[in-house]
Amino acid sequence: MKSRNYVSNELVHWTGRAQNDESAMQALTSICQEKILRLSYCPNYVSDQFKKESAMVCFTDIPLRFAKEHCAIFGRFGIGFNKKSMIEYGANPALYTTKQHFDRIKKLTELLSRMEDLEKDREWKEAFGDYSFKEDETVALQQVTGFLQEYSYRNEDDSEYVTYYQREWRLTFNSLPFAGSNKPHEPGMSCFYMRNKTSYPIFKFSSDDVAFIVVPDNFKTLGDKLAKGMNCELKIYEASVLE
Template sequence: MKLSSNTLFHFTREKDFLVSILRNGIFIRYSLETYGKILKSKSELVLPMSCFCDIPLSQISEHRKKYGSYSIGLSKEWGLKNGLSPVLYTHAKSETAKVLNTLSANLENIFDIENSEENQKLLKEYGYKDEEIDLVNSGQYLASKQVREKNEELSKQLGHFLKYVKPYSGTGYSNGNEFRQVKFYDEREWRYVPPKELLQKIEIKDIYKREFYTDEVKRRYINMRLAKHKKLTFKPKDIKFIVVEKEDEIPPMIEKLREIFGQNSSYNDLMILNSRIISLEQIIEDL
């Protein structure tokens, strides 16, 4: 039995949402992520992302209970081309968590910043004049400024990296619902996270507090702001599966595919796309 799929699945709860994805692409949404005790200073964060999994269809029964019975499956080649990455699973007592906590707490100490008073005393002992010492110290100031700028850049990169970290198990959230005692490791998650530069350009944050997720109005506002500027698009050839809940939803979905892709696809391409529709009923019964 295969442990992973060559397809990345994005699940949703409603048929209309799936049709919207086929028509418009996959929008990035802010999600409430719990870090538990992995990061001592960051137990919960609201982060922008789009989530996928590479669970084989024969093993999606539990996954769809949390995330929905409708799904689009896209090739891993498409995922790699669009910057998707598997998340890093860890736990509070792991070496990974220790390193992350050390980096996040002591980033400013990664580089040794020279003590200007000690250097000034040393320079005098070697016979440097005051004006020469001032010139040296000005160089040290510039070096210290460069170090601070480098630390700021490293801090930004570390913050982006943390968006790809997930606890081995814990409390999860989906569409406002809370799920306790979830073993995230079984979800085999891949995700896309937009770069901070894009978010700064459209004047929204890369991290929000819990209230921006639990408050539906605030959550919808930041999601709509982001949706205007970024989404993940695909072509019919990138689609490997379209999963609907029931068998009788397949004929209407074929009509939707003809409506969405018919003008820009050949007859053969459309027939291949139609053949990639499968129902959850069939998966559960036969796979």
């Protein structure tokens, strides 16, 4: 994959948002040792009147040297995945929509809700004739909505933060093959696991998918141990992210 200064060949998942450094390091350690990423329920697009959520894990393709502003929000501990591998698993850039197009998105969601109802009653569905959708077409539309994100929203202090500049990529639960029944949980698949009596959707990856991990300099010793276990490069935040 050709290298460009303004876009990275890796997708970085940052940890540490609203956490102290010790908690962020613990989260990164858990990710590396278990080789799983926990999916969170996040809005596809945001509005005061309407929210649609999907289980997903998020990344950015902002090059490390330009990541200071991003890291100020999402943390300084990261794991960088080979973009090509993640694309093969189903990763996709977030599909940003402006407020002017929000009404169209809402109409699409209303259509999907009606289509779900049609799937529950086949006889009623047949009455729609040419206007009915096949099940795989319905599923495809539902999966696409998982990558939607509104271009901007208002922070709690009412200052505008434009999400477009997060350069977000996503893996969504609905678009990943599910490891269930007799299917083993292999890299590239989703599953559920229990922790503290709570069930979480997760994504499994392989060490081969990882290009590097990033930690601040004062966590270099712990970071080096993780990097050796993952057989990947260790990057120090202060040396990799431009001030």
